[in-house]
Structures are given as structure tokens and as C-alpha cells.
């Protein structure tokens with residue numbers, strides 16, 4: 001199953017010309033899950049992959065740069081006659097806050113559910129679990145760990161046939177753990193294969209909670225609001241520097257680190273270079289970049305730069321011949 005992260009907004013606090021406010025779209029099979037919804041997220045999505053029918057939206061915390069785009073988006077879904085139900089999840093206080101925004105989006109006909117989560121309260125979507133983690137910020141704030149279930153081991157068809165099992169229902173019985181004609185599942189089914197893990201921190205100072213949750217994650221999306229020269233400011237505001245985020249990636253032994261929530265004072269390369277000195281497999285996605293995360297046995301995660309769809313050259317009537325001067 002495909003799994004990718006689409007960076008709809010990579011700025012922190014205030015948008016810049018190049019970076020929109022926080023929003024990260026997780027695409028997994030047919031599922032579309034949005035993490036945070038800063039002001040302008042609708043437009044960011046419409047300009048890139050389209051405003052798809054999200055199934056769930058998770059807010060990391062209630063600072064305005066992470067949710068102000070939500071009331072408008074909820075209203076747009078209604079105007080577009082959306083039918084699919086939608087659940088918005090967030091830390092305690094989310095439902096009270098969005099209730100105060102009711103005049104903006106009314107009572108949408110699609111089923112809208114708003115849920116306050118407790119730390120550790122896992123949400124299950126098929127074979128994926130989404131678990132809120134308490135992080136360290138000036139407000140109650142969550143990161144989220146996305147954890148796929150283990151997949152059953154590979155079934156060795158050739159060996160099973162050689163051992164005298166008839167292809168058909170007996171194969172299924174073996175894969176479900178039954179012994180068939182003296183052939184045991186251990187003989188023909190390999191070890192369970194691990195699923196993928198992604199951790200999204202939201203806003204946070206460096207914290208052990210993330211190190212633990214992100215242990216051996218395929219991708220850690222960590223905030224890096226500041227470069228290390230501004231470490232004091234990061235500490236006061238409950239944010240991380242690029243160097244600190246990279247140290248978390250080292251300690252958690254993740255495969256790839258993606259830094260986001262950049263202060264508008266940085267272009268991106270300073271943040272990337274600082275982090276790479278500590279953790280080489282660091283990327284700093286720009287708006288609309290994607291990270292593809294293949295199954296572990298098929299390779300490592302990869303950053304794919306946004307390639308804007310080519311515009312049709314405008315058709316104009318032929319230019320009049322210049323009159324000689």
C-alpha cells in the first residue's frame with residue numbers, strides 16, 4: 001500500500017511568500033488524513049493536489065497557526081456537497097474551540113464529529129493506529145505516531161506444494177496458523193514483517209517523549225523553528241533548533257528526518273546544513289514536496305520535489321506585424 005507525506009505548509013507562526021502555515025497531508029491507499037490546518041491550507045491544497053475529501057483531521061495544538069484554516073475548510077466541504085463523514089481530533093479544548101467557531105461553518109450535512117483526545121488514546125483506521133503523544137510546548141500539545149500493524153510473513157507457495165499441500169483452501173489454513181497434513185505454518189510462512197512508522201511532532205522543544213515514540217521510525221517529521229544561534233529563543237518559546245531536532249533523530253535511530261515549521265527568517269538551507277552535521281539523512285521539504293515511504297523491504301523513504309503541472313501555453317491571436325518606424 002502506498003504511503004506518502006505531502007507538505008502543504010512548512011512555515012511556523014507566520015506564512016512567508018514561499019511557505020504556508022502548518023498542514024501535512026498523509027496519503028495512505030485511499031485514505032487522506034490531514035495534520036494541522038493553518039490559515040490558507042485550503043488554498044494550498046487547491047493549488048497543488050486538490051481539496052480532497054479528508055476522512056480525519058488531527059490538530060497538534062490550538063495555537064492559531066495550526067487550526068485557523070479549519071473553519072473555512074469545514075464550510076467549503078459543505079458548499080461542495082460532501083457526503084463522506086469527517087472527524088476532527090485534537091488535544092483537550094479542541095471541541096470547545098471549534099464550537100465557538102460554529103457561526104462560520106454551521107451544522108454541516110456531512111457527519112462532522114469533533115473529538116478531544118487524551119495522550120495515548122489510539123485511533124484505529126483499518127491496520128493503522130494513530131497515537132497522540134504529549135510533547136513539550138507552551139500549550140497542551142500533541143505529536144502523533146502513525147503505526148502500521150505488522151504484516152504476516154511471506155507464504156512460500158513452492159515449498160508448501162513440494163511438501164504435499166494442495167493449492168487452494170489449505171494454503172489459507174496454513175496462513176491462518178493451522179497445521180495441514182502434518183505441515184506446520186512455521187515451515188512455510190516466514191516471520192511477520194514490520195509495518196511502517198511515522199511520527200509527526202507538531203510544535204515542541206526537544207523531548208524524550210518523541211525519542212521514545214519515534215524509535216526506529218521510517219520518518220520523523222520534527223519542527224525546527226530556529227537555527228542553533230537562536231537556541232535561547234527556542235527554549236523560551238517551546239520550540240526546537242535544527243541541531244536539537246537532529247539529535248532527537250540520532251537518539252531515536254530513525255531512517256529519515258524531515259524538518260518543518262521554519263521561522264520566516266530562514267530560507268531552509270541553513271536549517272538543513274545545521275541538522276545534517278548531526279544527522280545526515282535530514283531533509284527540509286518545501287511547500288508541496290512529498291516524502292514517499294515504501295514498505296521497509298522495498299527501500300528507504302525518499303523526498304520528491306514538487307513538480308508543478310505544466311500550464312498550457314495561452315493561445316493568443318498572432319501578434320500584429322510591427323509597423324516600420
Ligand SMILES: [Zn+2]
Nearest residue numbers: 012013065203
Ligand atoms: Zn506553530
Ligand SMILES: [Zn+2]
Nearest residue numbers: 061063137203
Ligand atoms: Zn505552537
